[in-house]
Amino acid sequence: MRDPQITRTITELRQALAERSGALIGLVPTMGALHAGHAALLARACSECKIVVASIFVNPLQFGPSEDYAGYPRDPQADIAYAGEAGADIIFLPTPETLTGRGLQTSVVVAEVGEPLCGLQRPGHFTGVATIIVKLFNIVRPDKAYFGEKDWQQLQVVRRLTADLDFAVEIVGVGVVREADGLALSSRNRYLSVSEYQTALRLPQALKAAANLIESGETDARVVALAFRHAIATGPDLKLEYFSICLPDTLEPVEAIQGKTLLAAAVRVGKTRLIDNVLVST
Numbered sequence: 240m241r242d243p244q245i246t247r248t249i250t251e252l253r254q255a256l257a258e259r260s261g262a263l264i265g266l267v268p269t270m271g272a273l274h275a276g277h278a279a280l281l282a283r284a285c286s287e288c289k290i291v292v293a294s295i296f297v298n299p300l301q302f303g304p305s306e307d308y309a310g311y312p313r314d315p316q317a318d319i320a321y322a323g324e325a326g327a328d329i330i331f332l333p334t335p336e337t338l339t340g341r342g343l344q345t346s347v348v349v350a351e352v353g354e355p356l357c358g359l360q361r362p363g364h365f366t367g368v369a370t371i372i373v374k375l376f377n378i379v380r381p382d383k384a385y386f387g388e389k390d391w392q393q394l395q396v397v398r399r400l401t402a403d404l405d406f407a408v409e410i411v412g413v414g415v416v417r418e419a420d421g422l423a424l425s426s427r428n429r430y431l432s433v434s435e436y437q438t439a440l441r442l443p444q445a446l447k448a449a450a451n452l453i454e455s456g457e458t459d460a461r462v463v464a465l466a467f468r469h470a471i472a473t474g475p476d477l478k479l480e481y482f483s484i485c486l487p488d489t490l491e492p493v494e495a496i497q498g499k500t501l502l503a504a505a506v507r508v509g510k511t512r513l514i515d516n517v518l519v520s521t
């Protein structure tokens with residue numbers, strides 16, 4: 240374990256980075272409520288970079304008015320300890336005033352790849368993500384930045400804005416970390432009651448059923464979608480927001496499955512919204 244340096248203002252963070260100038264810098268942006276998925280991002284960053292910065296910021300820009308911004312889990316002391324244990328050298332823990340307090344008049348809109356799937360369900364969400372990521376890239380100037388593949392669409396949005404705006408940062412996607420029973424780790428899993436947790440397991444199970452069908456030779460997306468719907472078994476306990484069979488980079492839906500294909504879904508279990516995806520190759 241390294242003893243992380245805590246920085247709360249942009250000036251403090253820039254100062255901390257200036258003292259280590261020339262070192263390869265990795266950035267792991269997070270909203271806190273850290274879990275083993277974040278630890279995997281930090282471990283990868285530590286294995287590739289000299290200095291690892293973990294930002295912990297519940298970004299108000301990426302929550303809709305009826306979403307869980309106020310109730311999103313916040314435990315900075317636990318997160319600092321966890322990020323330190325996981326290898327962060329510098330923790331950036333800004334207040335909302337520091338990053339968004341003045342009220343931004345600038346936003347970063349990533350068209351096309353930000354529009355389908357979660358973009359349809361959560362208008363403005365990816366603009367909020369993209370805007371804060373651009374600010375973090377400008378503040379930290381990382382050489383590499385690490386994002387979890389559970390948020391597959393977010394990863395594509397970040398890749399696209401990085402290419403479009405010529406940021407000199409390498410975007411690294413890190414594979415989904417799952418519980419032993421298959422549920423993808425998410426900070427929002429802590430909202431689930433014991434019975435909701437059992438219900439939520441139908442999400443990875445249905446994705447797996449769909450992936451297995453493709454791997455055993457099915458190429459018709461309609462057949463795979465039917466199998467997914469059968470396995471997810473929507474009802475009062477679980478509502479399906481979307482299921483998409485699409486190209487992994489552009490998220491364009493496919494009808495005839497061939498080559499690398501993403502299966503992505505979002506559900507609601509009680510009040511909790513969960514997303515997950517699997518990548519298949521034929």
Ligand code: PAF
Nearest residue numbers: 268269270298368371390
């Ligand atoms: O994935 C997240 O936790 C957030 O969307 C991110 C990338 C930290 C931006 O606020």
